[in-house]
Amino acid sequence: MTTTIATDRKANLAGSCWMILSMGAFAIEDVFVKAAASALPIGQILCLFGVGGMIVFAAVALWNREPLFVRDVVSRPMLVRAGFEITGRLFYVLAVALIPLSAATVILQATPIVVVAGAVLVFKEKVGWRRWLAIGIGLAGVIVIVQPGTDGFSPLSLLAVIGMIGFAGRDLASRIAPATIGTVLLGFYGFLSVVVAGVLYTFVQGEAFVLPGLVLSALLLGAVLAGVAAYAFLMKAMRTGEVSAVTPFRYSRLLFGIGLGVFVFGEHLSFEMLVGSGLIVVSGLFILWRGQRKPA
Numbered sequence: 001m002t003t004t005i006a007t008d009r010k011a012n013l014a015g016s017c018w019m020i021l022s023m024g025a026f027a028i029e030d031v032f033v034k035a036a037a038s039a040l041p042i043g044q045i046l047c048l049f050g051v052g053g054m055i056v057f058a059a060v061a062l063w064n065r066e067p068l069f070v071r072d073v074v075s076r077p078m079l080v081r082a083g084f085e086i087t088g089r090l091f092y093v094l095a096v097a098l099i100p101l102s103a104a105t106v107i108l109q110a111t112p113i114v115v116v117a118g119a120v121l122v123f124k125e126k127v128g129w130r131r132w133l134a135i136g137i138g139l140a141g142v143i144v145i146v147q148p149g150t151d152g153f154s155p156l157s158l159l160a161v162i163g164m165i166g167f168a169g170r171d172l173a174s175r176i177a178p179a180t181i182g183t184v185l186l187g188f189y190g191f192l193s194v195v196v197a198g199v200l201y202t203f204v205q206g207e208a209f210v211l212p213g214l215v216l217s218a219l220l221l222g223a224v225l226a227g228v229a230a231y232a233f234l235m236k237a238m239r240t241g242e243v244s245a246v247t248p249f250r251y252s253r254l255l256f257g258i259g260l261g262v263f264v265f266g267e268h269l270s271f272e273m274l275v276g277s278g279l280i281v282v283s284g285l286f287i288l289w290r291g292q293r294k295p296a
Contacts, residue, residue, distance in 0.1 A: 011240055011242075012242055012245040012246065014240050015236075015237050015238075015239075015240035015242075015245065016245065016246055016249045018233050018236045018237035018246075019233070019234070019246050019247075019249040019250060019252070020252045021233045022230045022231075022237055023230075023249070023250060023251075023253035023256055024252070025226045025227075025230035026226070026227070026230040026256075027105065027253055027256035027257045027260055028226040028256075028260070029223050029226035029227045029230060030096050030101055030104070030105065030257065030260075031101070031260050031264055032219045032222040032223035032226060033045060033049070033093060033223050034096050034097060034101055034265070035219050036212075036216055036219040036220055036223065037093075037096070037097035039212075039216055040210060040212060040216055040220075041202065041205070041207040041208075041209065041210065042093060042094060042198075042201060042205075043198045043201040043202030043205060043209075044198065044202065044209045044210070045093065045097075045198070045223075046089065046090065046093060046195070046197050046198025046201065047194075047195050047199060047202070048220050049191075049194055049220060049223050049227070050191045050192065050193070050194030050196075051191075051195055052191075052220070052221070052224030053187070053191030053194065053224055054188055054191045054192055054195065056224070056228045057184055057187040057188035057191060057228070058188060060187075061184045061185070061188065066182065066184055066185070068185070072178035072181055073181065073185070073189065075178055077173055077177050077178065078173075078177060078178070080169075080173045081170055081173035081174060081177060082189065082192075082193050082196075084166050084167070084169030084170040084172075084173055085190055085193035085194075086166075086193045086194075086197045087162065087165075087166030087169070087197075088163050088164070088165075088166025088167035088168075088169070088170055089163075089166070089194045089197045090166075090197035090198075090200070090201055091159045091160070091162040091163035091166060092108065092159075092160065092163030092164070093163075093197075094159045094163070095107075095157075095163055098156050099156050099157055099160065100261055100267040101260060101261035101264075101265060102257055102261035102269065102273065103157060103160065103261075104159075104160045104163075104257070105253060105254060105256075105257025105258065105261070106145060106254055106257070106258070106276065106277045106280065107142055107145060107146075107157070107164055108160065108163070108164050108253075109250075109251060109253065109254050109277075109281065109284065110138055110139065110141070110142050110164055110280050111164050111167050112247075112284050113134075113135055113138035113139065113280070113283060113284055113287060114139075114164065114165060114168035115168045116131065116135060117135050118168055118169070118172045119172065119175075123172075123175070130286075131286075131287050134283040134287045135283065135287065137279050137282070137283040138279060138280050138283035138284055138287075140279055141275070141276040141277070141278070142161065142164075142276065144276035144279065145157070145273055146158070146161065147272055174186070183235050187228075187231055190231075237249075248285055251284065258277075
């Protein structure tokens with residue numbers, strides 16, 4: 001019995017470390033994307049980033065002798081997932097490029113809260129009044145950060161909100177994705193969705209691609225490598241230890257995002273940002289904790 005408990009604790013610790021590494025890599029990816037967006041069209045960034053990720057996951061699939069296409073790829077759940085993925089990727093990258101990185105990162109942390117609310121509406125999951133209250137508090141945190149109706153309101157902050165909703169929809173759709181589609185295929189088609197988002201945005205904006213120099217190429221390569229590493233670390237984290245023990249460390253991305261925003265881009269944290277961040281994190285952690293108990 002003691003050996004089992006010790007093993008579980010070791011697995012939980014390892015899983016938590018993988019999750020922290022994943023969130024740090026995602027934050028670094030955002031830094032590279034934001035830096036590249038200062039000189040490259042956003043549509044081009046999305047296309048090149050997506051192609052780079054597709055190449056990596058295609059290579060992994062080839063190494064594992066997995067087919068890159070199965071019939072279930074065009075199933076309704078996967079098409080719905082792709083639509084939300086395109087929305088989330090496009091608008092979140094726009095947010096990273098156009099608003100402070102710290103603000104975009106904090107708003108993104110409301111994704112698990114929206115996922116729980118969506119699970120109630122779509123999958124008819126039971127959520128008690130305590131978690132409904134926590135959902136309301138978390139969404140209030142987003143409103144505090146966005147500051148609608150005040151002088152501090154910026155319409156560009158809605159880009160992060162739409163991106164967050166897109167990622168929440170993707171996560172909900174992933175719950176009903178066919179079991180025949182594994183992690184590698186999900187990664188491959190996730191990055192394909194990024195390419196589609198880039199093509200659509202380029203078509204709408206009518207921006208011409210430019211030839212990136214050595215520095216910009218290095219930034220894009222860094223974004224791809226960080227994004228793939230983050231995805232791999234995330235999958236490793238979710239398969240190591242208990243989900244309830246590992247998942248709360250997703251919020252470490254908030255610390256990475258804020259820290260990198262302040263030290264790399266010289267961003268300043270407002271009182272509203274701190275209050276909103278606190279509301280989102282506290283409510284999200286409470287929802288995760290209550291999710292391991294009876295609905296109440």
